Structures are given as C-alpha cells and as structure tokens.
Amino acid sequence: MTPEEQVQVLKDLIAIPSENGGEAAVADYLAAQFTRYSAAHLTRVPYAPGRDNLVVTIGDQTEGPQLGFSGHMDVVAAGDAARWQTPPFTPSLRAGRLYGRGASDMKSGLAAMTVALLNRLAAGRQPTGGIRLLATVGEETGEFGAAQLTKLGAADGLDALVIGEPTGLTQVPLRLRGLLITLLRRPERRRTVRSRVVVIMPLTS
Incomplete structure (x- = not known):
C-alpha cells in the first residue's frame, strides 16, 4: 500500500x-x-x-x-x-x-x-x-x-x-508469563525503551 x-x-x-x-x-x-x-x-x-x-x-x-x-x-x-x-x-x-x-x-x-x-x-x-x-x-x-x-x-x-x-511511548507495560513489567523511557536520555525496568510485580489476575 x-x-x-x-x-x-x-x-x-x-x-x-x-x-x-x-x-x-x-x-x-x-x-x-x-x-x-x-x-x-x-x-x-x-x-x-x-x-x-x-x-x-x-x-x-x-x-x-x-x-x-x-x-x-x-x-x-x-x-x-x-x-x-x-x-x-x-x-x-x-x-x-x-x-x-x-x-x-x-x-x-x-x-x-x-x-x-x-x-x-x-x-x-x-x-x-x-x-x-x-x-x-x-x-x-x-x-x-x-x-x-x-x-x-x-x-x-x-x-x-x-x-x-496511545501511550506516547513513555510507558510500555509488558505482561509475560505471570509478571507485569513496566518499562519507562527517560526523555532526558537517549536510551531504548528497554533500558530501564521500573516495576516488576506478580500478577494476581
């Protein structure tokens, strides 16, 4: 297309x-x-x-x-x-x-x-x-x-x-095999969205 x-x-x-x-x-x-x-x-x-x-x-x-x-x-x-x-x-x-x-x-x-x-x-x-x-x-x-x-x-x-x-790619939550992983891109630094793990918590649902 x-x-x-x-x-x-x-x-x-x-x-x-x-x-x-x-x-x-x-x-x-x-x-x-x-x-x-x-x-x-x-x-x-x-x-x-x-x-x-x-x-x-x-x-x-x-x-x-x-x-x-x-x-x-x-x-x-x-x-x-x-x-x-x-x-x-x-x-x-x-x-x-x-x-x-x-x-x-x-x-x-x-x-x-x-x-x-x-x-x-x-x-x-x-x-x-x-x-x-x-x-x-x-x-x-x-x-x-x-x-x-x-x-x-x-x-x-x-x-x-x-x-x-839509998230603006400032916060990308991932749900993987019983874990919730939230990744945050720090706008003041040129890093990939995978560069910083902010939260890892077990999923209860």
Whole structure:
C-alpha cells in the first residue's frame, strides 16, 4: 500500500461514527479489506445488535510463534459538535496531523495493525506461525468485547499481544508469563525503551 492508501484507511475508520456502539460498521469496513485475500480468515463474534467483534487470522494458528494484535473499534462520545474546529467524524489534515474523534484512541492503532497485515498479505508473505487481529467492541465503557473474546479463547496460545493504545511511548507495560513489567523511557536520555525496568510485580489476575 502506498502511504496515501495507508492514511486513507485511518481516514475511513475515523469517518465511521462508532461512539460507544455501532462497531459493526467498523467490522464491515475491516472485513471488506481482508476478504480479497484467501489467506485471511475472518470470524465475526456478535456482542449485541450492531456490535460485532472481528477476528482476523493469517498463517498457521497451531504451530510456530503466535503474535496477536488487539484494538478496539469504539470511540468516546464526540460531545458538542459546535466545540470542534471541524466535524468530529470528518477527518481533517492540518499541519501534518490528522484530526477527528478516535484519531488517537484508537483508530490510528487499529489502522496501523490492519495495514501491517494487509501489506503482508499483498506481498504473499506467510508468517512463520500465526498472526491474529482482534478488533473489539465496548472498550470505552467496560472492555466488553475483549472480555468476550478472551472467554471464547480467541487469545489462547498467543506468545505476544500488541495493543495499539496511545501511550506516547513513555510507558510500555509488558505482561509475560505471570509478571507485569513496566518499562519507562527517560526523555532526558537517549536510551531504548528497554533500558530501564521500573516495576516488576506478580500478577494476581
């Protein structure tokens, strides 16, 4: 995909008003991007009317390393549209930044993960192992979709899970085999994000 095509994916996602609901329209859009590739397998998991989770898998889901991507399709309510400089669901590019409800949280992350998989599929590159994209509903009001997919086993067997929430890369929490590791990049020093372990604590849940 060209850079313009990649940005268009984000623009298209922002233009779908999925305020605490209506995620099925986002799932429709994402599914349409993947259906052209026979190597992509899609599963829709309804949560409620108009609210569907979407699971996209490529590669071997039983052998080799398993990588997961997770992102939610809902956004918080836009509020009073009169207070916006531009309509909240009309993507607006200003000074190299794209504005709109959900542009940061987290349709940009969802678009990036989608584009990564689409580029791999377009190149005909099968992963060594499997990749799963979990697009979920209801994160802003209770993480309902993530809980539903977890209960159904959609994340079972994953060796790593990338969640595309915006953090500014100042804090990156890692959950590894019973440990919660929080890594903090000190902005005053040029070090990698892995250079400083701040907290290691057992997980109780």
